[in-house]
Amino acid sequence: MDPAELQNVLLDELRTRMPAGADEHAEDDRLAELAPRLRTLWLLDWLDFEVAQGGLEAYFTNSHGRHASLAVAALRDIGATTMASVLDTARSAAGRAALRALTDRFEEAAETDGWGDKLDTYLANA
16 A cells, blocks of 8 residues: 555544544544554644644644644654654744744754654554
8 A cells, every 4th residue: 555545544543543633632532542553643643734724822722732742752753753853843832923833943944854754654553
């Protein structure tokens, strides 16, 4: 199965296991029960979505930012260590200007780390 097909299969599985509209506590409980590769995909999919919508400020403003420490670990697990470092720094950043600057660094790190390819490799081998 090619990487795109694999991600689609796993995302379909996540939609079943992590239905939209669940409250945060139910979502956290379900997340803890997921197999590692599903958990990693879920965490990084939300991180990518939120950053694409409004940068790290959007990620930390929205409810999925509560999983930042898990997302840092997931990035490290796939080998995207530069992204993980920037996200870890952003966890303690104060103010919008700092998060905007860190968003630029995060996006540069995403390119440097080649995180999409690393995620594909991780998912295929996990």
